[in-house]
Amino acid sequence: MALFHFTVTQTKRSKGQSAIASAAYRSGEKLYSEYYGEYSDYTRKRGVICSDILLPPHAPKEYADRQTLWNAVEKAERGKNAQLAYSFEISLQNEFSLLEENIALAREFLFREFVSRGMTVDVSFHEKECEDGGTPNPHFHFLCPIRPMEQDGTWGIKQRREYVLDEEGNRIRDANGKYVFNAVPTTDWGSPETLEHWREAWAEMCNAKFAEKGLDVRIDHRSYERQGVDLLPTIHEGATVRAMEKKGIRTEKGEFNRWIKATNAVIKDIRKKISLLFDWIAEAKAELAKPQTPDLVSLLNDYYTQRKAGAYSQKGKISNLKEMNETYNYLRANGIYTLEDLESRLQSHRTTVDGLKTTMDSQNARMKAIRSLNDYSATYKSLKPVYDGLQKIKFEKSRAKYKTEHADKLKMFYTTRRKLTEEFPDGKVDMGKLSKEYDTLEQEHETTYAEFKTVREDLQRLWKVKSNIDTAVRFNQRTAEQKLQNQPQIRHKKEDMTR
Structure with missing residues (x-):
């Protein structure tokens, strides 16, 4: 399936991350970090097909070595909270061969x-590897240094200062007497517009x-909303959940996505039927507008008259009579006597579906929020001892050291607490x-889903009515054509043109 x-x-660095560790993990290699003075060894990582360094013409040739490149990046970044690299993850397509097509296409893109x-x-x-025969998940990761490289192969600057000026062109100072400025990126690599361009490309x-x-x-690189696709979005499952699902272990995220997909299938079916029936009504109206053309009830009567004439057994005649009664009772119960009535019924269904979709969007969003809060709660409990450990330390130097050693966990703790x-x-959680x-919410979803199914069942009844009318129209057309063919031909004497 295309994805x-x-x-x-x-x-x-503010998240405790290392460019060397990230590069080692993605490439499945063992790399040494001069900044941290330690090795990152991922040589046992499975599933790495191949890796490569792609350099612009002005880059030093030694940067073709992964360890040399990322140690140079780490060295150029001096701040303890420095932003080191952009990290991309992109899915490849199962419809393409891995080496000849997917990898070649990705390299061309890069x-x-x-x-x-x-x-x-x-x-x-x-x-x-998919040992159980599951769907493969080919993809590629790539890292790009955030700091740009000058034409001479040296590292450039990420941002430049753009001072705020008054009406006379003079720099403005703040309350502390310092000049006010805006930090302007020297490249467009981090802009939303560039990311959008890359996704589209x-x-x-x-x-x-x-x-x-x-x-x-x-x-399509656009979201469902931007595409104008009125469907419920699924949630990201992640490698661990997918692996469990492939082994037959049903997970909460998997169940949630199965629910979303089933609901989307019903919504798509309903909207398709409504659209097709509206198109058919427009065509039928044009046909019925012609002189001496039978109306909706007459056409249905024609259909069942034909069915009755074609039924040779008593059982067939009873079945036709039963179906005719059910159809007429259904139409009468819902006040459908003309195409306008049928059109009104469809419009009512469309309004109902829109309302149900809005309700389900709200339910879906809240259920996702609750799932996230469950994850936050579990993370909060697991990291609380780390936070408590910090509170027990009174000396500032010891606290600073503890914060540095546990920066990533403390940051996550504060996030979950917020x-x-x-x-x-x-x-009080x-x-x-x-x-x-x-x-x-799950029970409400079941109710909403049942309402969707009720609408679909009614549309199936209307679709049956439409099919019967089409059959009657075709029969009447054939009958009219046969009558026209059976009429005696009247021959007129040829006028004498010599008169």
Whole structure:
């Protein structure tokens, strides 16, 4: 199945991350960090197909060595909270061969969109083994230094100062007497517009390859909302959840996504039927507008008259009579006597579906929020001892050392605490309350889903009515044509043109 997945994050020291460790993990190598004085060994990592360093023409040749490159990046970044690299993850397509097509396409993309901009690219291609025959997940990771490189091969600056000026062109000072300025990036690599361009470019290249291979599939870099696709979004499962699902272990995230997909299938079916029936009504109205054309009820009567005439057994006649009664009772019960009535019924269904979709969007968003809060709660509990350890330290130097050693965990603890406080302002975290709310939302979903199915069942009845009318129209047309053919031909004497 064609898939679009394209994410980018930053590798930062403020999160306790290392460019060397990130590069080693993605390439499955053992690399030494001069900055930290330690090795990062991922030589046992499975699923790494190949890796490469793609350099712009002005980059030093020694940067083709991964360890040399990233130690140079670490050395150029002096701040303890420095941003080191952009980290990308992009899915490859199962419809393409891995080496001849996927990797070749990815390399072309990287050279065209990144190396051409002067960026250095450290790329690794992954494909995890599927021992149980599951769907492969080929993808590639690549790291790019955030700091640009000058034409002489030295590292440049990330930002430049743009001072704020008054009306006379003089620099403005703040309350402390310092000049006010804005930090302006020296490249557009981190801008949302550039990321959007990269995402679109990758989708276009994959779609061109699909077309070249004659495959009737496409991917779209836009979200459902931007595409105008009125469906519920699924949640990201992650490698661990996917692995459990492939082994037959049903997970909460897997169940949630199965629910979303089933609901989306019903919504798509309903909207398709409504659209087709509206098109048919427009055509039928045009036909019924012609002189001496039978109305909706007359056409249905014609259909069942034909069915009755074609039934040779008593059982067939009874079956036809039963179906006719059910159809007429259904139409009468719902006040459908004309095409306008039928059109009104469809419009009512469309309004109902829109309302149900809005309700389900709200339910879906809240259920996702509760799931996130559950994760935050679990993380908070696991990291609370780290935070408590900091509170026990009284000496400033010891506290600073402890903060440095546990920076990543403390940052995560503060984040989860803030998220939980937003939900529970009084500080009393009641996950039992959220669990009950989640159960209630699940029950409400079942009710909403049942309403969707009710609409679909009614549309199936209307579709049956439409099919019967089409049959009657075709029969009447054939009958009219046969009558016309059976009429005696009247011959007129040829006028004498010589008169």
